[in-house]
Amino acid sequence: MAEKVVLGQVWELGAQIGEGGFGKVFEARSEDGQQAAVKLIDKEPGHERELQFPGKGARNVVPVIDHGEHDGQWAIVMRRADKPLKQHLAEAGGTLPLDEAVQVLRDVAMALADLDGNVVHRDLKPGNILLLDGAWCLADFGMARVADATTATNTWKFGGTRPYMAPERWRQERATIASDIYSLGIIAHELITGTLPFTGPDFRDQHLHADPPALLGVPIAMAALIEECLNKAPQARPAPGNLLVRLDKIQQAPRTGGLAALAAANRDETARHAEAARRESQHRTELESRRDLFRAATNAMTRISETVLDTIMETAPSAQVKRGSRGGWMVTLNRGRLKMSAVQETDLGMWQRGTTPRFDVVAHATIALECDATNWGYHGRNHSLWYCDAQTEGEYHWYETAFMTSPLLARTAPTIEPFALLPGPEARAALESGLDVRQVAWPFTEVDITDLDAFIDRWTRVLADAADGQLTHPSTMPERPTTGTWR
Template identity: 45%
Template sequence: MRMILDHQEWSVIGPIDADNAGFGRLLEVESPDGERAVAKAVPKEPGAHRELLIADSVGASKFRNVMPVLDTGEHEDHWVLVMPRADYSLAQHIAEVEGTFPLAKVLVVLRDIAGALAEIDGTIVHRDLKPANVLFYDGRWRLADFGISRYSEASTAESTRMFSFTKEYAAPEQWQHRHATGATDVYSFGVLAYELVDGCRPFRGPSKADYREQHLHVAPAELQSGTAKLRTLIEECLYKEPAVRPQPRALLARLRDADKGADRSGASKLAAFAHLQTRERAQEQAALSVLEEQRAQHQSKVAAAERALLDIMGRLRADIADNAPMAKFANITGNAAPIFKVDLVEATLSVGRVRSVEDWTTPFSVLAFASIGVDFGRPGRDWVGRSHSLWFCDPYEEGDYGWYELAFMSSPFGADRQIEPFAQAPYEAVDALQQVTGGTQVAWPITAIDRADPEEFLERWMGWFADAAAGSLTRPSMLPERRFDSNWRR
């Protein structure tokens, strides 16, 4: 079989099973003048263009510690990259060595890789640095497979994007689908360096979920081998936050003397102190990563809750507009604007905006809250309307979240209110929910709002709004208005 590419024709000798080609397959090829080389054939994928694959590979190949690209092009339904045949890969070399590498050998490998990262810094991000992509050719270690990961990302659905990187070496930001930078390659370099020094990778899975948790939240075990300078550098490369990892250009400078200073007592003492500081920083980074992910998950839940409430309140607004065309909806903007506010004669119905609640679990978890209320706008009266709380919470079964309606009233010891029953934020209602003697009590049971069929909720509030507009809305004759058992979780 022959392949006609951009620069010349190549004869296909046969497949190569070297480290598994990953995204694509490897073929041994020969030029017309007898030059043997390796062709990587990458399938053409929807959404991923030739330039994504070819441009990075060709652009990187001009650097000294990157594998050259001899030819590019297309053959049948594949894009093709041709490069010289390397002596072996770092993955093969690791598999052949029993135990750990001597320090001198480790530093040779790391300095060559760091040299490549320093050369490409600011221009190209590899995105999939691992031993299989580090090849020994022409007397030095070189990076290969530029563009493969970016091409793979472009052809992969967002929901399965994690499969476009190698889980053992992927940086935290890749697991979070954040933008990859040179710091991403530095993290993978840290994993690879740890593996060479220790004989095992810092994170060992075994499942994809385990790898994600470990890369995002777990500080690696302390290295016992190598010099203090090298251990410190590797641990800094494995910081969870990209901004605090060493710059690619700094790696090479620090590796040049990573084997020195071990026999100097002052230098050793200082290096030991720096190493301790690095360990503490790594642990702080891991803890901060946990908090950041928790915060991101919380905000995602709040955003979903807000969409659900907006859907319900959109139906309420539409029903009011259809049945009372003379009603006037207020045009209010800004961060404090309600979901909507509508006037009819002297009555007002308003739905407050959704507010996030963090770290509130007494007596159950509340993630967000809003409110709804009606009043008939007659100042000077001792009672002008009512309002209810809307909480996104899990009051009856842990983890079973939904929008719930509830309201509060003054206890015999509390002050009279013009609005009663009334809404409260979760942190204002702790005593009432825990049935502690105080100024407020529960006046309306914690009642689920059925998002699929909220008719009872909508009809009740439209009825109260109509009564307020007609001047016939009255204060409840007794509170609580509904009988209920306080069977929420406490």
């Protein structure tokens, strides 16, 4: 016998048809034959908010037609929708034609315009947008909050779906309707391109700092609107009413001549505002972000350093190891000494002094090979290890590099070459101009814990040469092409 839920009416449950927010959704039929969907929600603190935020009176919101308690759970009865947008998008092959995408966005914008000032959904995504009576409607208000609420026992500040969460949500700041606009911008990008603008795995850093990819082949008005929705600063995003008006205009005849040029100029201005907002967002979270990045840098270098040391000691067990008090180590084998320093946090002021650097450096270390002086007075080589986004903005890895004195300016043969530099003015000058007294001598090369063979082979080879007294000055400087290895 089918389970019955007794609320204002009696509902007979059918098969489970979905799961969202904090509960499971079942087919349901009333005694008089009305088709519906029943969501059963566990009675945990905060889970009752779907009963409180049904969006009454708002257009394009799936209406709640009955609610109450059933068998120790909250129960919500809603109109039975045809299907969720997530399913529709999959059936369409991952993208929608522009006109259809605009209609979806327009329906949702209409709902947000009616909710503006009253309710913030906070978990907008394709799975929570349902087709009902030919319109795409908002559902699943489990994460919603009353717009003017400032405190609550369970705020669920960090709840949500990671690919769709606005930057302010990652900072655990108060959500506003602008947070929903940001999520709608993510959905718009997905509907038109078939991909999310930010694909993780570090969604937090991407939403806070990364620019979305350029929308190629998309009409300027649409691309500009999506870019504005994805502004890092909430106040720079369009209001729901403005969004609705602009969506209405997008399906009009394309602009030509002066209007097309003006629209392009507007898009450029939007891009400049977006960049300014991105930088503001980055500045606001810089200390927090750098703290997290430094922790990641330290953990990664610990694994790299220990792997190198373990490999050396397994191959040359007669070598002597001395560990530093703050991390790092030195291996001595006959005349050669290989040193790995501890990780240090980069002084932001020193690195950013002067002009804006081409990339960011969070942490640094050195690896150095020292030996007794050879007949030519050569004592070895040092390389810099920098944790930075040297090659792709916002993607941080450990990179190995090194520097040299310009052969046109060197008065005597250096005893250590190439050599390491701290991330600071001297290194900045070497990166900015090939005419400086310092130049890059080793290409920026990622040091990847999953592929250390080449790194270990190079440094164990020079250690072996130093141990046997065979280490010589590099025959050419730089030893490898460096051009284009940093941005």
